[in-house]
Amino acid sequence: MNNLIKYFNQFNHLSDEAIKAIADISKPVNIKKNQDLQSIGHTCRTIYFIKKGVARIYYYKDDIEITECFAFENAIIARVESLFTGKPSRKAIQMIEDSELIGINSPKLFELYDKFPEIERLFRKIFESAYVDTVNRVESIQFHSAEERYNTLLKESPNVLQRVPLKYIASFLGITQVSLSRIRGIR
Amino acid sequence: MNNLIKYFNQFNHLSDEAIKAIADISKPVNIKKNQDLQSIGHTCRTIYFIKKGVARIYYYKDDIEITECFAFENAIIARVESLFTGKPSRKAIQMIEDSELIGINSPKLFELYDKFPEIERLFRKIFESAYVDTVNRVESIQFHSAEERYNTLLKESPNVLQRVPLKYIASFLGITQVSLSRIRGIR
DNA sequence: TTGATTATTTATCTTATGATAAATTTTGTT
DNA sequence: AACAAAATTTATCATAAGATAAATAATCAA
Structure with a gap:
């Protein structure tokens, strides 16, 4: 739990009582x-914190697999479009390496919000921050070339190449694997 | 305020006292x-509710103006990447028609969160919903052709063509105005 | 270690979109 | 109404990325 508490403290300090309630x-x-951590068609009822390993969210469009995002150590991952709507997700979460996670039961977490406004505030801030990241991602996809996006990814996650197969990176960037290979070949 | 309260009630019911606190x-x-409602370089300190009119958020990339999103009646608009970080925004909000809005002072709103957990919950839910919309938008940009994106936009906002110039729609879709004109010309 | 499977690269050809310029249409102002 | 400015369309040519296929490299399992 230690790293998780450290992660929480970046957003909002919690009382010991609140930490215990989350631990429970x-x-x-x-x-x-x-392996898939959560599978397609299943409604998100767990928020995961990654202690060790790499995760990706993926889905299918016209039988082609598309990676929506990656998450590394000391981050949270969840399929928010299911978590916040209660609808089954068309997406899956897969772990790309042998991984250790902490799963937080989300229906029970949402119940804690009533008793612990500090916990509601914590997760409000966590997801506000994730929202900002997603807004920035829209910007990066909307008007940057594939090559610019590739270079930005390398700058932001220098070790992504060591840990994630290129075929996943390609669809994350919105291009085919062949195009990515071509872009990489240029230098 | 009436429509605003109706809008709030979609997310979380508020006590009269909380409504009064927001009204204040x-x-x-x-x-x-x-006209610009908020200008580039200015830090977001107001969340707007649109009673009448159409808004867009735009920014510049390499001297080219790009529209990030539109918002219509009975919706909220804010530059969240500034609202949630406190940093100056590289984006502006412009009203595309003569408009009537309600501006909510966000620093004061955030202070209300301490006294009124119900208000914190309301805005948590509002922005969770906006977050989900943005996640879906990433998906729509990531692997759909410009023509698919245009058709989706028409389905989701049938009146957008009547109210928004095509040049704004083009950059929102991630293409040039000339390309959009070509796509429209096909049918 | 070997063979099989999977991932990545390379090659060729096609296509959607960009860049630029010019023509046309619409809108706004006097 | 008439002009000017802005928005939209059309045309031409250039280019980045897609589709497909095949070659090579890396990984995995027996």
């Missing part, structure tokens, strides 16, 4: 490389 | 067609 609805999850 | 930090704003 959390449990460790270990998962092997290439 | 809100004021009407009227603005002429094509």
